Amino acid sequence: MNLSLLLRANAIRYRPFYRLIALAVIIMTALVSGSLMIGDSVRHTLTNRVSERIGNTETAIFSLNSFFDEGLAQEAVFGGSARRVLISNGFISDEGRLLPVMVWGVDDKDIPPGAAKVNPRLAAELSEAATSDIVLRLPATRLVPSGSLFVTSNYTSSLRLSFAGTVPEAEGGNISLKNEQIIPSNIFLNRDELALAIETEGKLNLILSDRIISATDLAEVWTPATSGIRAATVDSLSEITSERIFLQTDLVNTIVRDNPGANRLFSYMANSLESSSGSIPYSFVTAIDRYAGLELSGNDIILSDYSAQRLGVATNDSISVSYFVSSDLKTLSEEQIRLRVAKILPLKMLLEDKTLSADFPGLSDVERCTDWDSDMPINMDRIAKEDEDYWTLYRSTPKALISYQAIAPRWANSYGSATAIRLSGPADLSGLDPAMLGLQMVYPRQMGLEAAQSGIDFGGLFLSLGIFIIFSALLLMLMPLQEMIFERRNELGLMRALGFSRRLITRILFRESVAVVLLASTLGVLAGACYTALSLALLNSLWNGAVHTSGFSFLPGWETCLIGWLAGAALALITLRIAIGRELKRVDKPPALKPLKADSMKGFNQGRLIWAGLRMDRKRAWTSFAALASGVLIVFSVGLNRRGFADSSQILSGTGGYSLWCETSVPLYHNIYTAEGRAKLALADLPSDVDVLQIFRYGADDASCLNLNKVIRPSILGIDMAALDRSSFRILQCIYDQTSSSFAALQSARGDVYPAAIDETTLLWGLQRQLGDTISYETTDGRLVSILLAASLQNSIFQGNLLMDKNLFAEIWPEIRGSEIALFRCSSAQMPALQRSLSQALSEYGARIVPASQRLKEFNSVTDTYLTIFLTLGGLGLLLGLGSFVVSVRKNLAARGPQIELYRSLGFADYRIANLLARENRIVPLAAIIGGILLSLLILGRSIINVRAGIWLTAIALMLLLLLSSLIFIRRAVERKIKNSNQQHL
């Protein structure tokens, strides 16, 4: 006889109890390990997605709003690993649908001009007609920025391509530089063809390298010419120009600083030159610091003799120059400046100076004035024969030169403050750097892996969602343990009588359970794997609303399995060890019921009998109560917390009162609020009472609940804060003074810190930050600015983005001049017609227009899906609690045999006995349901008033069903017990 034999014999003898304990351990371990495995699988899937998206790309060099020479990719620093890419937004017209796509111009011999390949996701979306003939539209990007005043009015370019197949994910079909798990829709075409379509031949805006390239490496191989800065030298004189026409202000200031005596030029088209005796329409004019020995000051103007003659003026006479200036969204206003004729020069002199005027596409390169193609309004009726004659002979030779100092502040725009700089010697451009010209560098693989591994912790999420199942399983484990020890009390008493110490007995009982727990934990891990597989399948299907992506793979690490096994086993063993110790104390020294107080001896009734029974067995009663009440709490509170989507106040604050959300693939550069803007966008028929809010976007990562990756830098929307102030969007918290409107407080920067508002969900879940935190962003010219998270917005359609005042936005990203998003407000009666007309008018911009409420619903559906998952797991916990309760009731009734006999012997009729037992057993479920409901109402607090009537009814109906089922079960169990108890007795 040895201890092992004793342990084995005991385990076999009491196996019904150990089976229940094992079941509980399996459930617990399954949930713990399964949750960890889910976290692992999601994380690994996201990490694999990084590889799918990025491949081996370590470094990406790109320019946000400009281009650079393709020769850069051939520099030795890349070691031959550089892939030359032209990238653009775009959309495909397909049977009335406008499918937004990312356009990749690549060097692939399998994609000849006229053909295109797509990734599997896009292939699945395209109709059969589209797969044979793809109509692709994209922004007519060009070298000259579309947001500037002197560009053609054609903002889109289109290509008709034949379908050449799909690019599988293994070959980079799902390439994306965004840290998002949502698979993009990619189309790949011949890079040269794309460059031709957007007039950027020989240019790139993206290099992907498999090497890690540092900023120093880049600076060593970059020259200003790479970014389109030309420095022409003629007779020891230098002239610096840009392929983009405009020279960035920082660049101008640097060159002027490094090159004393620099002469700045700004070429412009004036609406008119006017004197008291004449006027000349639509004339090229150049602002300049000095010319022909004359330093132009304040109000000086140099005319050509041609202009002087036409205007009938002489030196010192006064003329006025009218011109357009463009503000927000090409809202034009005409200004006028009065100038004194300081000099008159021969036209021939100006004509021979070929680079006095910039080459504006659509203006400089046409044969006739009437061929001018410009977004600037030109009234052709004003152009006379002499203007045409001038053009024929002299083209864009400026008719006047005016003081740069006087006019540059008015003519300067987001893209630059000069069109050329002249130097009297060789140009010193050493002060320029790639960042100044918009060249930026990121490390997508490193960032992507970081984002994937730090994203939403699904392991922790599922663990916390399933905490009540673990709790219920623990209770399920303790019940059979308590009963087993109670049943063994005589045996244990005997062991004490034979000299076994309590400690030794505890150890014996514990060691009996160790083998059971270890085996059960192992099975639990296997069950956990099934739980994981099932959960992932549900995330890929029924619960897809939580993640908006599919393709999660079952990829748990072995370490995770081990941790899950250890955690489940440890939790069970620790709990058992404590419980065994406690139960043995109870057996040794059963809690003596103290004599009742004298004042509690009044009367004797059935209630007293029932409560006495409950008090005797209070441990079981409390355990059942806890298991049931916690399940009810979860199910009830989560169920009531579902947003659903009918609360009108939530819709209003979520949409701001706006009816439609419009997003375009090609930016809208015109102001929909003005008649001119509407005419440009074919929206002349837009009702005047429709309110519009156009929004600029700095595109980065989506920090909404749709993105499972950790987002460091979310997209930023430049928006009119004053308009938000007038809307129904609601600020929840603001770190600034609350005495004034919080939106107004976001309209000013504080030093170098720019305030922004953020949707509360984005703040907490997308960024995992708090108000007061700052995020660094790189500006177009390479500076770093801090964006302060200053205010949180109630759940809104802006989820995933930061909101910044448009003026502050323009300070940081002045070159983003087109709006990609617009909100429209109209009456609900107008909405369908408005949606139709907008879709039609803006179709060439790839506009997708949805009701704002629908966008909000999509975000809410994510929250609701998480709540559904929580509800499902809570429901499982409740079922487990019910299971424990059922087992408990059955055990309780099983032990009541002698009591039932006693009642009978005392003359209790069967129905009375049944009533007594049923009433006693009803107390726990009734108390649990009421307690669970009251606690959940307390937790919900004031948000109760937002719960829809339908949800209330459902919740109440479910609870009533639960209560009714419990009562029916109890009644039937009691009746069955009484019927079965000793058939021989009467």
Next chain:
Amino acid sequence: MILLSGITKTYPDGNNNFKRVLCGIDLEVQAGEFIAIMGASGSGKTTLLSILGALILPDGGSYRLYGQEVFGGKPSTLDDLRNRQIGFVFQEHRLMPQLCLRDNILLPVLASRLKASDEQLEYAKVLMELTGIDSLARQFPQQLSGGEAGRTALCRALIMKPALLLADEPTGQLDASTSRSIILLLQKINRELGTTIIMVSHSAQTASAAQRILTLDNGLLS
């Protein structure tokens, strides 16, 4: 008062056979009598008492109480009989551990009503005083001695003022002195309340307290 005629009872013996415990019992008991039934262990004493208490059905024979056939009527009649007419003192007392002494005594009351009346509360007090356990009214059964538990069981059997008291080995687990006190109590109850008492015992000394002693042997009474 009681008339048993030809009562038989068999039990399975675990080997697919049946053992006849009672082989045709005839018994007549007058009201107010104090009878003891003796017999060896396993002779069927408890079985006979259980039949007399209408707790189990005999296999054959007739049991009349006050001229009325006990078995064959509605179950509610038997409930009423067990509650009001018969008081049973079990061998192992069978006190409810969750009820204090007084409540254990009052338990039979709830078979027919929702709560004990004032008279019943008062009568319980009287019974406790009669049996000397009035000071233990608020205690629980785990805190009682064997004698005290026995006396509590006795009070419970008497709370409904039954005409018939059946006592199964009322002194079975008690020492001589305590047994004597229980027996004296039974005699007192028989004498003062006029309750008919049928007591089962294997102890001759206990049985000698009765007015009539019967022996159960080989399933028959003599």
